[in-house]
Amino acid sequence: MSLQAAPHPERAEPANKPAEPVLAVENLQTYFYTRTGLVKAVDGVSFALARAATLAIVGESGCGKSVTALSLMRLVADPPGRIVGGAIRLDGVDLLGVDEAAMRDIRGNQISMVFQEPMTSLNPVMTIGRQISEAVILHQRMSHKAALGRAIEMLQLVGIPEPRQRAKEYPHQLSGGMRQRAMIAMALACNPKVLIADEPTSALDVTIQAQILELIAKLQRELGTAVILITHDLGVVAETAERVIVMYAGRKVEEAAVGELFARPLHPYTRGLMNSIPRLALMRREAGAAAQRLQEIPGIVPALSNLPQACTFAPRCAFADDTCRGRFPPYQEKRPDHWAACWHSERITERANG
C-alpha cells in the first residue's frame, strides 16, 4: 500500500507563502496491535503544513484523526500502538528519528497540543500558574519567578481577566471556556512552531466556541504559529482553516484548499458529509431549502481491523462498482492542488453539476 500512499510531490505554493513547510509528514503509519488483530489506525498519511497556516483534519470518530495528532507528538501508547513507518519532519528534523530525551525537549516546546476536554488534561492539584510555568522552566531554563511572570503574561494574552489572581487558582475554579484558554496559554507558552488542537471547542458552548476560535486565530496572527485543527465540525473548518484534509478509515481521502473543497468536493464521502448536516438555510435566507430531507450516508464507519484491499468507503457509497470493491483507488491530483482517492470522482462531479 506504500504505492498509493507515496507522498505527493511538493505543490506549487502561492507566492505569499514560504515554500518550505514547517511540518512535513510523509507516509505516516501508526498501527495498534490488539488482541483482536492488527488495527491500522493511521495508514500512509502525508501532508505538509506551511508556516503560520491552518490545516484542518476532518473525519468522524474512528477515522484516525486523533491518532495522527498523537503520532505527531509521539504520544501514542506503546503497547498497543506503534508508529511503524513514515517520517515527521519538523523544520527538517525527523521526529521519528530522535531519542525520547530529545523528543521531550521538542514536545511542548516546538510542537504542542490542546486537547478536547480541558478538565481531564489539566492537573487538578496544581495551580494554573504553576502548570504553565512548568513548561517554561523545563524548556527555556527560566527561574521559577520569571516563569510565573511569563505564565501571567500568557494568561493575559489569552484573555483571562485578573491573570495574577487566576494564576493562583486551581482548574476546578475556572469555567470550561477559561480552562480551555488556560490550556492554550500553556501550549503557547514556549512559542511553538506548530500547535495541534484536537477538537478544541467540541466540549464548549457555541458562544464560548466562537471566543476560543477567535483567540486561536488572533494568537496565530501575532505569534506566527502553524495550527493543525482536528475537528468533525464542518462549520468550524469553513470558518477557520485554509486547507483541509478529509480522513476516512485511517487514510486521507481528499485534500484541498478550503474554498475549493466546499465548492467542489470530489470524494463521495466528503460530499456525503456536507449533505448530511443541516444547512442553517433560514439563517442564510435560503427559504425553502430548510424543508429538504437530510441526505444520509447509509451504514456505519468500518472497523479498522481487517479492512479490505479496496476502497474502504465502497460499502457505503452509491457510486461503488466492482473496481471500487476490488482495488484501492490511487490518491491523485484530480484538479490543480485538489487531491482525492476515488475511482469515480469525475462522474460524481458531473452528476452533481448536471
Add this chain to the structure above:
Amino acid sequence: MVDTATPAAVVPKREAPACQMGSSQTPVLESPVLEAPLLEVSGLTKHFPVRKGLLRRIQGHVYAVDGVSFTIGAGETLGLVGESGCGKTTVGRTVMRLIEPTAGTIRLVGQDVTRLGKSEFRPYRRQLQIIFQDPFSSLNPRKRAGDIVGEPLKIHEALSRGERHERVAALFERVGLRRAQMDNFPHQFSGGQRQRIGVARALALNPKLIIGDEPVSALDVSIQAQVINLLMDLQRDMKLSYLFISHNLAVVEHISHRIAVMYLGRIVEYTDKVTLFTRPLHPYTEALLAAVPVPDPAIKRVKRVVQGDVPSPLKPPPGCRFHTRCPYAEARCKAEVPALREVERGHHVACHLR
C-alpha cells in the same frame, strides 16, 4: 389500560420516503395544528436546594428553571435551545415528572398532571416518553435489545409473551433495525443503532409526546442525519409531538416548527422558526446565531463575538439575566426583570429594549 389498536396499526410500515422537495407537503413552517395544545406548561420553576456543612442546611439554591411557559400542539416540534446550564434538560425532565417542579403547572391535553400521585399519573406517563443523549449509558448493558424495547409494554400492557414479541419486532422494523437483532446486547450495536433502540423503546406505548434530550448530539454527523430523518418520518406517520432539546442550532432549525431560546433558567425568545432565524429580537438569540459556525467558506460574516461566560445559576444576576454579557444593556436591565411579551403575533421576547 385502553389499547384497541392492533400491532399492525400501531406500527405503520416504513415506506420508502418520497422526496419532499415540492410544496405538496404540509407547510413545515407553520404549526400543523392550532387546537387545544397537547402539552401546556406554565410558570414552570425548579430550584434545587444546595446543602452544605454538617447539618446539611440549605445554603442556597440553583435556580435551574425559573417561570418557563410554553405549549406544544399535536404533531408539532418545539425546539428548546440554550447553552449548558441554561436549564433545558431540567425542563424536559420536569415535564416527564422525573424531577418534581418547585412551582408551575403541566397540563397534558387540558388535564393538570402536576400534582397527580404516582398511580394517577401512570396513564399520562405512557403518553410521554424520553430519548436520552448518550446511547451508551441509557441502555442496560445486561439486557437484550428486545427486552429493553419490550419493557414498557410489560409494565403498561397485559400482553402474552408472543404478542409482546410481535409488537417489539414491529417496532424494530419501524426504526430500521432487523428483527434478528432483538436477541443482541447493546454492546453489539453501533452508536446510531443504539439510539434507534432508544427510539423504539420510546415508541413502544404509542406516546403522544416524545422528549428528545440532545438525542443526536453524541452521534457522528453521517449517523446524526439518519436519526433526524427517522424522527421526522415517525412524526409524519404517527402524528407525534416532540420537545426537542438541543444546543445545536442547525439541527433545531431543521427539525422544529417553533423554537424557545433559554438563558439561565428563563425563556428569552419564543417564536416560529422562520421568525427566529430571520428576525431574532433578543440580543442573546442574536449572539447565538452569530456564533454558529456556518459550513460554507464563501460566506464571510462579520463576527460579533459575545464576550464573557454564562454566570452561575447559583447566583443569577438580578434584572435581565443576560445583562452581564449584553452589548446593549442599560441601567434598567440591571434592575428590572423583563417579562416575556408578545411583541408581534406569535413572537415572544423578554427584553426591555425590543
